[in-house]
Amino acid sequence: MKITKEETVTLLKQNDKFAIICHSEPDGDTLGSGYALCRALQKLGKRAKVICEDKIPSNYGFFKSIIVDDDFNPEYVVSADLADESLLGEFEETYGGKIDLSIDHHISNTDYAKNTLFEAAAATAEIIYELIKLLKVEIDCEIAKSLYAGIATDTGCFRFSNTTKQSHLIAAELMNFDFNLGELNFSLFEFKSKRRIMIETAMIKRLEYYFNGKVVVTSLSKTILDMAKGEDISGISSIPRRIEGVELSITFKEQEPNIWKVSMRSNTYVNVQNICAAFDGGGHAKAAGCRIKGIFEECRDNILSEVEKHL
Amino acid sequence: MKITKEETVTLLKQNDKFAIICHSEPDGDTLGSGYALCRALQKLGKRAKVICEDKIPSNYGFFKSIIVDDDFNPEYVVSADLADESLLGEFEETYGGKIDLSIDHHISNTDYAKNTLFEAAAATAEIIYELIKLLKVEIDCEIAKSLYAGIATDTGCFRFSNTTKQSHLIAAELMNFDFNLGELNFSLFEFKSKRRIMIETAMIKRLEYYFNGKVVVTSLSKTILDMAKGEDISGISSIPRRIEGVELSITFKEQEPNIWKVSMRSNTYVNVQNICAAFDGGGHAKAAGCRIKGIFEECRDNILSEVEKHL
Numbered sequence: 001m002k003i004t005k006e007e008t009v010t011l012l013k014q015n016d017k018f019a020i021i022c023h024s025e026p027d028g029d030t031l032g033s034g035y036a037l038c039r040a041l042q043k044l045g046k047r048a049k050v051i052c053e054d055k056i057p058s059n060y061g062f063f064k065s066i067i068v069d070d071d072f073n074p075e076y077v078v079s080a081d082l083a084d085e086s087l088l089g090e091f092e093e094t095y096g097g098k099i100d101l102s103i104d105h106h107i108s109n110t111d112y113a114k115n116t117l118f119e120a121a122a123a124t125a126e127i128i129y130e131l132i133k134l135l136k137v138e139i140d141c142e143i144a145k146s147l148y149a150g151i152a153t154d155t156g157c158f159r160f161s162n163t164t165k166q167s168h169l170i171a172a173e174l175m176n177f178d179f180n181l182g183e184l185n186f187s188l189f190e191f192k193s194k195r196r197i198m199i200e201t202a203m204i205k206r207l208e209y210y211f212n213g214k215v216v217v218t219s220l221s222k223t224i225l226d227m228a229k230g231e232d233i234s235g236i237s238s239i240p241r242r243i244e245g246v247e248l249s250i251t252f253k254e255q256e257p258n259i260w261k262v263s264m265r266s267n268t269y270v271n272v273q274n275i276c277a278a279f280d281g282g283g284h285a286k287a288a289g290c291r292i293k294g295i296f297e298e299c300r301d302n303i304l305s306e307v308e309k310h311l
Numbered sequence: 312m313k314i315t316k317e318e319t320v321t322l323l324k325q326n327d328k329f330a331i332i333c334h335s336e337p338d339g340d341t342l343g344s345g346y347a348l349c350r351a352l353q354k355l356g357k358r359a360k361v362i363c364e365d366k367i368p369s370n371y372g373f374f375k376s377i378i379v380d381d382d383f384n385p386e387y388v389v390s391a392d393l394a395d396e397s398l399l400g401e402f403e404e405t406y407g408g409k410i411d412l413s414i415d416h417h418i419s420n421t422d423y424a425k426n427t428l429f430e431a432a433a434a435t436a437e438i439i440y441e442l443i444k445l446l447k448v449e450i451d452c453e454i455a456k457s458l459y460a461g462i463a464t465d466t467g468c469f470r471f472s473n474t475t476k477q478s479h480l481i482a483a484e485l486m487n488f489d490f491n492l493g494e495l496n497f498s499l500f501e502f503k504s505k506r507r508i509m510i511e512t513a514m515i516k517r518l519e520y521y522f523n524g525k526v527v528v529t530s531l532s533k534t535i536l537d538m539a540k541g542e543d544i545s546g547i548s549s550i551p552r553r554i555e556g557v558e559l560s561i562t563f564k565e566q567e568p569n570i571w572k573v574s575m576r577s578n579t580y581v582n583v584q585n586i587c588a589a590f591d592g593g594g595h596a597k598a599a600g601c602r603i604k605g606i607f608e609e610c611r612d613n614i615l616s617e618v619e620k621h622l
Binding site: 152156157158159160161163164165166168169171172173175176180181182183185186189190191192193194196197200201204205207242243244245267 | 463467468469470471472474475476477479480482483484486487491492493494496497500501502503504505507508511512515516518553554555556578
């Protein structure tokens, strides 16, 4: 059931022993939202903890210091930034069908929770900011840092078209707190592991241009991907799209020998969701994916035949 | 002479036929400041034009449409974002010693103009924003886009530690105008020319690590650099600094055979200005440069001997 921010605040005030779940392969928004809400609830005198199936990537390591560790059997389960229960990962067995409250900004939210607070904000952290205001919890440096990390992550540090006036106004308020912005943004956006450098170089070496340079194809072998951690390949499919003259980029990632995860990104007019649908995939108009089996050259040619219809 | 914003506004109101000079190798802040001020003066009924020694890089091409072209003999010369007259480039002959007003945020401004409005803002565009408010010119979509481009450029799209609460508050106001934020930021920050990709790959191939990986050295030959336009190498020296474990990056650019421009970037504790000073160079604590002559390996070893004293 969809509920309002005010109703959400009532539920948060009425309940205790909160487990706040972040999605698998966690990013700055799910973690920033989860940790900020957890700390706010603790400041209200409630017991709360953040849980996540996956290990927190090393560039988000600072989140751990933001809350007081607490262990208890949860009585009220909140998901932060989870569009679908499949993003619970291995927690799906324990928590599937048992989420009391979903706080989310994904329009694709599948309404899996007893109650859902959905707002079309740039980041779930913006919704958490509003809730913390309504809960009358004073924002402190740790909450500010968490909320900032969430908003910055999902707006590409205020770069993407989803960034709103409200994103900047919240950021302006959070700047009152001395959380070392430069260092935080370096770890969120600039830091590159040596493996990341190696993988980017491998991708670039394998660039192939088609249709007068409007389409670029690249691939990453299983050997290379097996060396990578999540943070080494996060957002990697968006890199070839940035090249001069490219409208559509296609990245083949070899998951098993001859099984390819294909990620497509477009810049302006090509709807990649429609292309991926022809291979039983899906996603959004400018970012979609599918799976395909076979040797690379054949898979690539199959995909390119479909692409040609959509250029 | 240092003057206040209010005194600057009086000068702008009293004068006419403005030439607004942007610095050589123009970036988003000098262009955004220059074009926003020019349009604001034109909206006050004054004649004004923007001049720049160098061609405007293609990813800043949109600036040209922001003002009405006008040609006249200037009576009042303003420089926007120019710390020193040497940045006039070939205009130094014509305008050296003749700048009436310098509007700038560089603390290193050499006070070369008759009057200087200096503020320690994140971007000169933030100062221009204040002036436009005081001039009571209504901000429109074109001015908003120019100011945004200036602030976004110099703050690394709100990423760098120079970003302030004020930067976000101004951005929030500029977001009231519909200037296609996503497209603008793509052209400012994401677009990569094919030459840029080639140059980045060449840089990465030549990475050498020293002092347990704390120092990384790379080099670009004259052959490669001769193929590049300004936009292909802009900010390129900051790339190796982003690698895991690196404190200090050193990029050698071959300007003439065996004449190297050396760019140093540090992350936290090394003062690169002090290292470069030993080679008659200069700059800031975390970004500095110098020139050195000789074959690469010798120059590199000379620099590394000096670096060792500062680690």
